[in-house]
Each structure stands twice: as C-alpha cells, then as structure tokens.
Amino acid sequence: MGKFKPVVIVGAGVLGLTTASVLQDKYPGIQITIVAADVPLVPPVAERERPSPDYASMWAGAHLRPTPGADRQLGDEHFLARRTAAVMKSLARSNPESGVQEVDGREVMEYLPEDKQRLKTGDSYVGADDQFRILEAHEIEAGGVWGCEYKTWIVNVHVYCRWLLTNFIRRGGNVVQRRLNSLDEAFDPSLFPSSPSSSPSSSWLVVNCSGRNFDTDEKTNVIRGQTVLVKNTYHKTATRHNKDDTWSFLIPRPLGGGTIVGGTKQHGDWGTEIRPQETAEILAAAAKYWPDFVSKVEDFEVVMVNVGRRPWREGGMRIEREELGKGRVVVHGYGAGARGYELSWGAAERIAGLVDAGVVSAKL
Numbered sequence: 001m002g003k004f005k006p007v008v009i010v011g012a013g014v015l016g017l018t019t020a021s022v023l024q025d026k027y028p029g030i031q032i033t034i035v036a037a038d039v040p041l042v043p044p045v046a047e048r049e050r051p052s053p054d055y056a057s058m059w060a061g062a063h064l065r066p067t068p069g070a071d072r073q074l075g076d077e078h079f080l081a082r083r084t085a086a087v088m089k090s091l092a093r094s095n096p097e098s099g100v101q102e103v104d105g106r107e108v109m110e111y112l113p114e115d116k117q118r119l120k121t122g123d124s125y126v127g128a129d130d131q132f133r134i135l136e137a138h139e140i141e142a143g144g145v146w147g148c149e150y151k152t153w154i155v156n157v158h159v160y161c162r163w164l165l166t167n168f169i170r171r172g173g174n175v176v177q178r179r180l181n182s183l184d185e186a187f188d189p190s191l192f193p194s195s196p197s198s199s200p201s202s203s204w205l206v207v208n209c210s211g212r213n214f215d216t217d218e219k220t221n222v223i224r225g226q227t228v229l230v231k232n233t234y235h236k237t238a239t240r241h242n243k244d245d246t247w248s249f250l251i252p253r254p255l256g257g258g259t260i261v262g263g264t265k266q267h268g269d270w271g272t273e274i275r276p277q278e279t280a281e282i283l284a285a286a287a288k289y290w291p292d293f294v295s296k297v298e299d300f301e302v303v304m305v306n307v308g309r310r311p312w313r314e315g316g317m318r319i320e321r322e323e324l325g326k327g328r329v330v331v332h333g334y335g336a337g338a339r340g341y342e343l344s345w346g347a348a349e350r351i352a353g354l355v356d357a358g359v360v361s362a363k364l
C-alpha cells in the first residue's frame with residue numbers, strides 16, 4: 001500500500017480524466033485506476049470507430065461560451081468556468097500539443113435575455129483580460145438584437161482527452177476498459193489486484209464521473225446534439241442563438257481538426273440516429289450566418305455527422321460525497337450537461353477536495 005488510499009475513478013470522459021490529473025498533482029504517487037466502458041481513441045477519430053453517443057466528451061465542440069450567473073446554479077457554474085478558463089488559457093500557452101487554443105469568440109442573439117442586459121463593454125466575461133466588448137447595433141448581423149466579442153478558448157476534444165489519458169498513464173495511472181453494471185462493481189477487488197486487503201469495500205475510494213450515474217438518478221436526462229464535422233477551418237468560435245431557441249455555432253478544432261458546425265440541443269431526446277433533415281438545416285444556417293466561412297453549402301467538406309447525448313442533470317452537476325455503507329465511500333462528479341469542458345478544471349478541483357479526507361486519513 002502506498003502513502004495514500006487508492007482511488008478508482010469511474011469514467012474516462014473529460015471529468016474523470018481531469019479529476020485524475022488534479023489528484024495526481026495533489027498526491028504524488030497516489031494509486032489511481034480509471035475504469036470506463038469507453039476510453040479516448042487515438043485521433044483523428046474516423047467514422048468506422050464511431051464512439052458511443054453516450055461518451056459525450058468525444059462529441060463536444062468544444063468551446064467556452066460563458067453564461068453569466070443569473071441564478072444560484074449559473075452563478076456557481078460561472079465560478080467554475082472562470083477557474084477552468086484560467087487553466088485552459090495557461091495550457092494553450094504552455095502545452096499547445098494538448099489541443100487547447102485561445103481564440104476570439106463572437107455571439108449574436110435574436111432576443112435579449114435579462115442576464116445579458118446587465119453586461120457592458122470592459123466587463124470580465126470569461127476571465128481577466130478577455131477583452132469583452134458589446135457589439136454596436138450596426139455590427140450585428142440581420143435578425144440579431146444583441147452581440148458581443150471576447151477572447152476565449154477552444155479544444156480539439158480527441159487530441160485533448162488522449163493527451164490527458166497519456167499524461168495520466170505516464171504518471172503511473174492504471175486504466176481498465178470495462179462496462180460496469182452498477183457503481184457497486186467499482187469496489188470489485190480485481191480493479192486493484194495488488195491490494196493486500198481482504199475487505200475491498202473500504203480499501204479504496206470511488207469517484208463517480210460516469211456522466212449520468214448509471215441512469216439511477218431521477219434528476220438526470222440527456223440533451224441530444226447533432227453536429228457536423230467539416231474539414232474547412234474557421235478562425236474563431238461563433239454562436240447564434242435564435243428566437244425559437246435553436247442554435248447555430250462554429251467551433252474550430254485546433255491542430256487541423258476542422259470545424260464543428262452545429263447544432264441541435266434537444267432536451268430529453270434519446271434518439272441516436274443521424275437525421276438528414278437536421279444536417280441540411282445545420283449546414284444551411286451556417287452558410288447563411290457566416291458567409292465569410294463558406295458562401296454556399298456545397299463548399300463544406302463534410303467529414304462526419306455526429307450525434308451525442310449530453311449528460312444533463314436538473315440543478316446542475318452533482319458533486320457530493322456519499323457513504324454507501326460497509327465503509328464504502330463514493331465522491332460523485334457527474335451531470336455536466338452541455339458544459340463539461342467549460343467547467344472541467346473548476347469541477348475537478350471541487351471533486352478532488354471531497355476526496356481529500358478519504359485519501360489523506362489513510363496516509364500511513
């Protein structure tokens with residue numbers, strides 16, 4: 001047994017991988033096993049390898065599009081997003097091979113929600129020095145009533161998750177690819193064959209970054225997302241939020257990953273099939289709103305049509321410590337919805353904070 005109690009992390013999405021990284025930083029030498037049904041593929045991810053629609057981290061754009069803290073949940077998420085932005089921007093500078101890059105962001109809205117009304121040029125939107133600026137009326141494209149520009153960050157999700165995984169293994173982490181039938185199975189002795197304990201239940205602590213908690217939490221649901229990956233590369237991240245609550249967005253993926261053209265956000269829609277009508281609408285809207293990208297739909301070089309399910313949870317992420325009895329302790333970190341990358345570092349640090357007591361008290 002090492003210096004700290006070992007940890008099993010369920011899930012190799014952005015939350016599981018980031019939490020593993022934070023724990024390895026905090027507790028050098030800690031034994032961590034990630035057990036996950038799906039693990040990051042080697043990029044570029046091809047059509048024939050199509051990840052599961054429930055492995056949300058493989059389907060994200062991903063970018064940070066800040067949401068001001070209009071209520072308690074959004075206020076808390078804004079805090080986590082700002083912390084994450086600080087880490088992501090620092091990574092973009094120190095480790096560009098991670099697939100993270102700083103870029104300009106632009107948003108246009110066809111209606112003006114209350115939380116945006118309060119904002120003014122010069123406010124801190126994403127974080128310090130984000131050069132936030134409200135667009136003048138004449139700068140806003142037809143149909144829009146509010147717009148802004150700012151400095152933000154984007155991620156090539158395949159490169160980034162693989163980078164996190166490689167670092168985890170390089171620092172002594174262990175990975176078991178296995179689908180569990182329940183969280184109980186994360187206490188299975190075979191996950192730590194070297195553990196000398198005959199009572200595995202309390203021998204290690206489990207961190208639950210499974211996205212939707214095995215669908216046992218009544219507060220969880222999915223937000224279906226269909227997007228299109230194109231080879232064409234746009235130079236910034238752009239979002240348009242329409243009156244009917246539909247979205248159009250362009251999210252370039254660094255290191256030659258093309259651009260995600262999106263997309264749908266369909267709450268409670270579990271459909272995993274590709275819908276050709278949606279693909280056509282997504283591409284047509286992008287050509288209409290961003291003619292500086294492509295002037296007609298035929299100019300898009302489509303690589304893949306994506307369908308993923310965002311692991312949403314009413315009230316926001318569950319970051320909580322739970323005693324399951326017989327000495328078994330689990331720290332939950334799931335339900336990030338449409339914001340898993342945006343919140344990742346802030347959330348992982350909070351999850352790791354709840355792990356502290358469990359692993360440090362076992363210090364020999």
Ligand SMILES: Cc1cc2nc3c(=O)[nH]c(=O)nc-3n(C[C@H](O)[C@H](O)[C@H](O)COP(=O)(O)OP(=O)(O)OC[C@H]3O[C@@H](n4cnc5c(N)ncnc54)[C@H](O)[C@@H]3O)c2cc1C
Pocket residue numbers: 010011012013014015016035036037038039054055056057058059060061062063064178179180181182209210211212214224225226227251263307308309310311333334335336337338339340341342343
């Ligand atoms: C189309 C789309 C666009 C998005 N764009 C953005 C964006 O721009 N910015 C942003 O921040 N977020 C975005 N998201 C959301 C983001 O992808 C998710 O919030 C994030 O990936 C959730 O990460 P996670 O680690 O919690 O879950 P996941 O990535 O879903 O990972 C869950 C892990 O748990 C494992 N697991 C689950 N069940 C079991 C089981 N029974 N046994 C073993 N292992 C299990 C899985 O195999 C996987 O490894 C987008 C999502 C979609 C679908």
